[in-house]
Amino acid sequence: MRHTPHYVLDDVEEVRRLVRDNPWATFVSATSQGLVASHYPILLDEQADELTVLSHVGRPDDELLELGSHEMLIVVQGPHGYVSPSWYGDASLIPTWNHVTAHLYGVPEILDAEENYATLSRLVDTFEQHVAHPRSLSTDPAFARGAARGTVGLRMRVTRFDARLKLSQNKAPEVRGRIQDALHDDGPYANPALAAEMARVPALPRDAEGAE
Template identity: 30%
Template sequence: MYIPKHFAVTDREKLIRFIKENSFGILFSQTDGRATASHLPFLLKEDEGEFGALYGHMAMGNHHWREIEGEVLVVFPGPHAYVSPTWYEEKDTVPTWNYVAVHVYGTFSLIEDHKQLKKILYDTIDFYESHMENPWTTDLETSANRRGMKGIKGFRIRITEIQGKWKLNQHHPLDRQQRTVQHMKKEERYDSREIARLMQENIDRTLRK
């Protein structure tokens, strides 16, 4: 990912929090010159190894798991929004797109052990159901669930690198950023209001310095 230094985020806690809050990612790999991608939910275990590990599962019918070789990339997209040059109220400006994203690189391995696969599924259920008013639970050892588990493949990605990019107009003058925030708050397309909130956080942080 192209990351100019003023957009780079390296704070580990911030990156971990982002991945957990935007955990539906895209797994990319390449085999024989052809790129493949799968959209999947991921679980981050930040205390495994130097950089942590990602766990997940995919359908047995998805041939992606059979084709993975070497390094993989998981992209976690965050909020994004279009920025109109009219908001700057200045000449010689151009449109752009503000966004937040995290890229995770690592090595992929399949989970063949039944107990380990069960743990991935239980942890996934707990993670995504924990905020529900009446969290759903199940016994994965029932005959129906055991049959269902035969139709999926669990996996682990040992993380080797995490890249974070928060492109929020930080390189623009402060008054231009503030005008952009005010216009973006009125927008209903894309994730404009969330981007406006993140931009305002940066502005407030700058003003406190």
């Protein structure tokens, strides 16, 4: 990602929050056959002291991604959206795109069958808890374990990350307020989740305004 110092996110707890709130991720691997990308849900390993994610892939993605052989990139994308210059309240012409994004790097560790099944169970339970009549793999373990054999679990300790909060911090507070109002409106670029992220981050000092 472009290195604009004002937008760099180096708070690991904020990265954890981003992962918790946005668990659909992109896996990117520079393999011997070239770049390979796949998309899977991830979870934080809450038992780990370091930033660590858990996931699984469907076979044969484990081989295509060459899991465990080298470093892999996991891209986590939070709220993002178009920001029109017409919202600024002046004669500006240049739009932008606000976003919250983290690039997580590490070498995945392949889980054994029991750890994989436990991870799959956690994934299902995590998302099913929000529905009216949640399902669980424990309802039919024999069937679920059969299905699990078609997957490969992974744990990735994040050895480094590159994260950004680009949320119009370079605009004056009153301009940021107008942007948030527009994002809460019912127009074509309505995006309350992005407005909520903006509300969490203060504007930059006046001498830093204008930086992109």
